[in-house]
Amino acid sequence: MGTLLVVAWQRYLHSLGKRPLITKAITSGTLAAVADVLAQKMGGAKHLQPKKSALMAVYGLCFGGPTYHFFHKIMDRVFGAKTDPSTVIQKVVVEQLTFGVMYNLAILTYRAYVVEGLTWAATKAKVRRDYWxxxxxxxxxxxxxxxxxxxxxxxxxxxxxxxxxxxFWVCFLIMRSKVATVKDR
Incomplete structure (x- = not known):
């Protein structure tokens, strides 16, 4: 088993070196689907809803992985590869006030409008209610x-x-969404 994991890790690193954007996108899509399946199970689903998991995979593949990939490229250009505490804190603050804010807005909107199938008006209301x-x-x-x-x-x-x-974050968001939806009924 250990050898299998080492080989898989080496292949992942090789793919990451040759095709970083595609590798990160596929990884993000796969893990978003895993998060959705876990959230469904944690939420007590008797039957999984594969369409929801597939839609979350699309989100990770098309948005999550690529935006995070390019965001880190921009951060490396702006701050370089420095890891001193002052630079790291600056990077953290910039990430939390830009990417973090945008990412949470995007995933809440996508989840409500695309995955849950709410109307645009209901999506805006839900995002407005839940975002902060x-x-x-x-x-x-x-x-x-x-x-x-x-x-x-x-x-x-x-x-x-x-x-x-x-x-874990996507599980939290999905579970929070389920609770909010139940409260709205």
Whole structure:
């Protein structure tokens, strides 16, 4: 088993080196689908809804992975590869006030409009109602993730690290959405 994991990791790193954007997009899509399946199970679903998981995979593939990939490229251009505490804190603040804000808005909107199939008016109302609470919760988790990312991980692994932790974040968002939807009825 250990050898299999080593070979899989080596192949992943090879793919990441040759096709970083595609590799990150596919990884993000896969992990978004995993998060959705976990959230459905945690929410007590007796039968999985594969369409919802597939739509979350599309989100990760087309938006999550690519935007995070390009965001880190921009951050590397702006700040370089410095990992001193002052630079890392600047990176964390910039990420949380730009990418984090935009990402949470995007995923809440996508989840409501595309995955849940709400009307545009209902989507706007839901996002307006939920956004600030989600953002505040995000600021409890993501600054630490960003700090670890910028301090200890090589640039090519930053998206993977965030994607793995996004499994828990997406589960939180989906579960929060379910609770809010139940309360609305």
């Amino acid at each position: 609470g989600v953002q505040k919760q995000g600021w409890k988790l993501w600054p630490l993730v960003a700090f670890i990312n910028y301090s200890f991980l090589p640039p090519q692994l930053r998206v993977l690290f965030a994607n793995v932790l996004s499994i």
